Amino acid sequence: MKGTPKRVALAGxxxxxxxxxxxxxxxxxxxxxxxxxxYWGAANEMFKAGDYLKTNDNLAQVTRxxxxxxxxxxxxxxxxxxxxxxxFMDLAENYETGAxxxxxNPTPFRKQVNIFRGYASNASLQFVEAFHRFRLLNKDAxxxxxxxxxxxxxxxxxxxxxxxxxxxxxxxxxxxIQKDMLQRGVLLAVSRAVGAAxxxxxxxxxxxxxxxxxxxxxxxxxxxxxxxxxSQLYSTTKLDQPVRxxxxxxxxxxxxxxxPASKESKDxxxxxxxTLKKIKTT
Numbered sequence: 001m002k003g004t005p006k007r008v009a010l011a012g013x014x015x016x017x018x019x020x021x022x023x024x025x026x027x028x029x030x031x032x033x034x035x036x037x038x039y040w041g042a043a044n045e046m047f048k049a050g051d052y053l054k055t056n057d058n059l060a061q062v063t064r065x066x067x068x069x070x071x072x073x074x075x076x077x078x079x080x081x082x083x084x085x086x087x088f089m090d091l092a093e094n095y096e097t098g099a100x101x102x103x104x105n106p107t108p109f110r111k112q113v114n115i116f117r118g119y120a121s122n123a124s125l126q127f128v129e130a131f132h133r134f135r136l137l138n139k140d141a142x143x144x145x146x147x148x149x150x151x152x153x154x155x156x157x158x159x160x161x162x163x164x165x166x167x168x169x170x171x172x173x174x175x176x177i178q179k180d181m182l183q184r185g186v187l188l189a190v191s192r193a194v195g196a197a198x199x200x201x202x203x204x205x206x207x208x209x210x211x212x213x214x215x216x217x218x219x220x221x222x223x224x225x226x227x228x229x230x231s232q233l234y235s236t237t238k239l240d241q242p243v244r245x246x247x248x249x250x251x252x253x254x255x256x257x258x259x260p261a262s263k264e265s266k267d268x269x270x271x272x273x274x275t276l277k278k279i280k281t282t
Contacts, residue, residue, distance in 0.1 A: 087185030152183025
């Protein structure tokens, strides 16, 4: 019949289009909002972008339940929350210096000190809780860090010198300083976790070799140091919360029990025990 080949060709084209549509409709779907997969993906995106506050929020959503991403998310949550806490603590210290220098108008600086210490407390509590859970559950010889090398610089941002010289910087500049200090805090936390202390160049070499697996004792020793340092946030000259200070020191000692005896671990144990003796909880 006349015209039949065209109709056959058209029918074939329509059938092919239908198959493509069906294939697309039944293909892999992106993670649905509110699921662990969605939060894990968002955490990785924010981590790569250097937005560690949003990274931390997403990681908290992942680790609130046991799921296929929890094991990978826990070490990252520990390090990001520890780094954020340290970044905010350092910011508070710099603004406190600015308050002492600017005797004519120290109030704005002191207000920021209180704000940053509040943020530091929130992050540090997430850190100690995340590490506590990890310490109780982890049975592996190595801690796998399922993420890349962090964004940021270990150097103190130049703008902070304006703050420490008594200049109260505009909001936009303050936000830029905060971003840099938080990135620095996370970078140093990760560097310490892989056994590189504050040598970020050495830490980068570790990440360049492929999947990072840190011996558990190395990771625990680094966390014990961080826990002891962050216990100082709750000292009488800062937030004055001795019960929390005691909590951090006790968790540090628990971590040190999982570390083979060495001069470094013994010295740190002595420092933590000395701090505990000075704490008055009544």
